[in-house]
Structures are given as C-alpha cells and as structure tokens.
Amino acid sequence: xxxxxxxxxxxxxxxxxxxxxxxxxxxxxxxxxxxxxxxxxxxxxxxxxxxxxxxxxxxxxxxxxxxxxxxxxxxxxxxxxxxxxxxxxxxxxxxxxxxxxxxxxxxxxxxxxxxxxxxxxxxxxxxxxxxxxxxxxxxxxxxxxxxxxxxxxxxxxxxxxxxxxxxxxxxxxxxxxxxxxxx
Numbered sequence: 093x094x095x096x097x098x099x100x101x102x103x104x105x106x107x108x109x110x111x112x113x114x115x116x117x118x119x120x121x122x123x124x125x126x127x128x129x130x131x132x133x134x135x136x137x138x139x140x141x142x143x144x145x146x147x148x149x150x151x152x153x154x155x156x157x158x159x160x161x162x163x164x165x166x167x168x169x170x171x172x173x174x175x176x177x178x179x180x181x182x183x184x185x186x187x188x189x190x191x192x193x194x195x196x197x198x199x200x201x202x203x204x205x206x207x208x209x210x211x212x213x214x215x216x217x218x219x220x221x222x223x224x225x226x227x228x229x230x231x232x233x234x235x236x237x238x239x240x241x242x243x244x245x246x247x248x249x250x251x252x253x254x255x256x257x258x259x260x261x262x263x264x265x266x267x268x269x270x271x272x273x274x275x
Contacts, residue, residue: 093118093233098226101161105180105187109135110243110264112178112232117194120229121215128194128204128214129235132265132272134248136177138187143254146186156222157186164230166211166221173208174217178225178232192249192263195271206273242267249274 093116101108112130119126136144145167146157156165157179165177165188177188194204194214202213211217216230223230245261252258265272 093235095226095231095233096162098160098162101178101180101225102182103180105135105137105189106262108178108180109133109189109262112189112191113243113264113266114235114239114241116197116233116235117191117214118231118233119214119216119220124199124215126200126214127198128200128210129197130191130193130232131195131269132191132193132263134190134192135262135264136188136190137262138181138185141187141254142257143248143251144186144188146188150186154186157188158184159222162225164216164220164223164225166216166218166223168218169208174211175207176211176216176220193265193271193273195269205271241269244275 160183181187246263248263
C-alpha cells in the first residue's frame with residue numbers, strides 16, 4: 093500500500109471524493125491494524141453548501157474543517173455515532189468528504205454500511221478529530237492492486253433541510269458493491 097500525500101487532499105472536493113473510492117482506510121489502534129476499502133462517500137463543499145457543518149461558520153466543532161487539508165474531521169451525530177471526514181482543499185475553505193461505507197479488508201468483523209457503523213467497526217472516535225491523515229496510525233492508502241469500477245452519483249443522505257443543496261448529486265459509490273449503505 094502507498095499512503096496518500098497531503099497534495100491528494102489539497103484539490104477540488106468532488107475530485108477527491110471520487111478518487112477516494114477504492115482506496116484503503118487504515119486505522120491502527122491498540123496494536124490492531126483495521127483496513128477497509130472505501131466504497132461510498134459524500135462531498136461537502138464549504139460554507140456555501142447548506143448541508144455542510146461549515147455553513148454555520150467557524151465554530152469549535154468545525155475548526156478542523158477550516159484547517160489544512162488531509163486531516164480527519166470526526167464528530168458525534170445523534171449523540172451516539174461518530175462520523176469521519178477527510179478535510180479537503182486549501183486552509184480556510186472548510187470542505188470535506190464524509191466516508192459513508194467501507195468494504196472490510198482486514199480485522200473488521202462488524203457492519204460497515206453507513207458512516208456511524210464504519211466508525212464503530214474501525215474503532216474511530218472523537219480522539220481522531222484533527223488527526224493528520226498522512227500519519228502512521230490513521231491514513232488512506234492506494235492498494236497494491238487497483239480495480240476498475242463504475243461510480244454512481246446520487247443526492248446525499250439525510251440532508252433534506254439543505255434546500256437545493258439536498259438535491260445535488262454529491263454522493264458517490266461503487267456500483268454493485270454490497271457494502272454501500274443505500275444503493
């Protein structure tokens with residue numbers, strides 16, 4: 093596996109989202125390396141995107157999104173599930189890609205279809221908020237062997253409150269993959 097560099101994340105958010113599909117999310121915790129192939133993501137395009145957390149401006153919660161690219165933005169949703177995003181584009185832009193689902197590759201026994209289940213199965217929690225995704229214990233990598241697949245575009249999940257932004261096709265997933273949360 094070859095770890096992604098900071099330059100990978102410092103690009104257009106939609107491009108990064110599409111390019112994350114098929115890559116491996118790696119999390120090493122308590123000596124166990126968990127690896128999942130990213131099969132579903134959503135792009136959040138900064139403060140103008142009414143579905144993005146950054147639409148409410150710079151807050152303690154969103155500070156990481158406004159920081160440099162290539163860091164993890166991890167937050168708690170519904171008071172019980174963690175979600176992990178990769179911060180994209182230049183510092184101050186406040187864009188990110190939500191990782192929605194992974195296909196288990198190594199040391200993952202639980203369900204991974206959905207951002208909360210993904211984090212639970214990979215043991216990702218608030219302690220990883222702000223973590224550098226080019227580190228040795230939490231990163232995204234290109235697998236040794238890449239596969240050819242078709243990318244499906246759909247509206248994001250659970251953002252009906254965001255007006256016209258809710259209808260934008262900013263959710264991407266690998267067609268036919270059984271680990272996608274909602275085909």
